[in-house]
Amino acid sequence: LLFKYLGGVGAFPIMxxxxxxxxxxxxxxWIAPGFGGVNLEDFANPKCFYILDRLRKELDIPVWHDDQQGTASITLAGVIxxxxxxxxxxxxxTYCVIGTGAANIAFVRILLSAGVPEGNVIMVDSKGILHPGREDLEKNQDKNPYKWHYAQVTNAEHRTGDMTEAIAGSDVLIAASKPGPGTIKQEWLRAMNKDAIAFIMANxxxxxxxxxxxxxxxxxVGTGRSDFSNQVNNSIGFPGIFRGTLDVFAKTITDEMAIAAAYAIAETAEKKGINDNYIVPTMMETEVFVxxxxxxxxxxxxxxxxxxxxTADELRHEAETKIRHAQAETKILMDAGHIAPPPRD
Structure with a gap:
């Protein structure tokens, strides 16, 4: 429904x-010839990276893993x-990234592709800071080459230790790890630099x-929840990203396209006036998807x-028209009782 209502994209699940x-x-x-694109959902780390990489190489239609690329795009927009x-x-x-699951691995990849120096990033998993001396990562590099790769190229200071050492002196904290509260302590955050930014996104x-x-x-502060300000949620990304991808019949969705989406998200909010409690649009600001x-x-x-x-004008007209028609169609179905209204708090 979010694909349809927010992006004008027809979609249905296949289990x-x-x-x-x-x-x-x-x-x-096998099923790809019948579709314009594929959105992967809820695949475990690290096989999600392998599956996405293979399909991006072997198919000539766009393949997207929202837990990776979608979350990375909206996170980058928030950081910008x-x-x-x-x-x-x-x-x-300096960036401190806590958790090395699909979302954070993809975020670091997108962040570096956007031009951020590798050495400015420090990553932390359940065993501590990623660095070249981590024998466990080297031993298991065949199972998870992605973590081993980032252990080699990030963390220019070659810091070791746990979260406390990683957080100290950082400017931006991106956490997608163990749900709290209490996973991250206040005293650790006090060691961050002045005017610190923290996205704490465990669910x-x-x-x-x-x-x-x-x-x-x-x-x-940003979270993944709608009941706090600065919700960093991939629902802001995938409807518009797929709309643009499908409208030009793109063969794939590159990291550069995800970065372009991040800057478009950021610019949409900036034009309205960003502040400590408003850094990214909400789903109700539907112009962001166009x-x-x-x-x-x-x-x-x-x-x-x-x-x-x-042209850009032609793309805008096409996206606006398709999204407007999809929303009108959805309203008709809701008014007729075929789609249940959203729950009220």
Whole structure:
């Protein structure tokens, strides 16, 4: 329903009764000719990376894993605007990334692709800071080459230790780890730099309550929840990203397209006036999906992976028309009782 209502994209779920990566890949390849794109959902780390990488290479339609790329895009958008609010340079701050699941691995990949120096990032898993001396990562690099790779290229200071050492002196904290509260302590956040930014995105409960983070000196706090300000949620990303991708018949969704979407999200909020409690749009600000569609489609054309060439104005008109029609259609179905209204709190 979110695909349809927010992006004008027709979608339906297909469930697979297998956990085997090769069977999943083969099943997707078998059904791919009947679809314009594929959205992967809820695949475990690290096989989610392998499945996505294989399908992106072997199919000529876009394949997207929202837990990875969608979350990474909206997180980057939030970081862009949060840093503008506090007056810091995205390429000169230190990032502490807690948790090495699908969302954070993808975020680091997107962040580095956007131009941030590798050494400015410090990553932490359940055993501590990622660094080249981690024998456990080296031993298991065949099972999880992604963590081993980032152990080699990030953390220019070669810090060791646990979360406390990683958080100290950082400007931006991105946490997608063990649900809290209490996973992250206030005293750890007090060691961050002035005007710190913290995205605490564990579900259903963030690693530390937002007000506790603020009490500890963090200036801008984001979570994955809608009942707090600055919700960092992938629902802001995928409808518009797919709209733009499909409108130009793109062969894939590149990291550069995801970055273009992030900047479009950030710009949408910036035009309305960003502040400590408003760094990204909400789902109700539906113009963000049109803006993303235009940015993503134009980036695909620029990269030479679009089968259909449109101008930015043509893309905007097409996205606006399709999304408007989808929302009108959804309203008719809701009024007729075929779609249940959203629950009221």
């Amino acid at each position: 697979l009764d297998t956990q085997d990566p090769e069977e999943i890949i083969q099943a997707v390849k 605007n949060a840093l503008k609010v506090v007056g810091k340079d995205i390429n000169k701050v 259903p409960t963030p690693e530390i309550w937002p007000w506790e983070a603020k009490e500890a000196g963090v200036r801008i 803006n993303e569609a235009v940015a993503v489609g134009m980036k695909a054309i620029e990269q030479g992976i679009a089968r259909r060439i449109l």
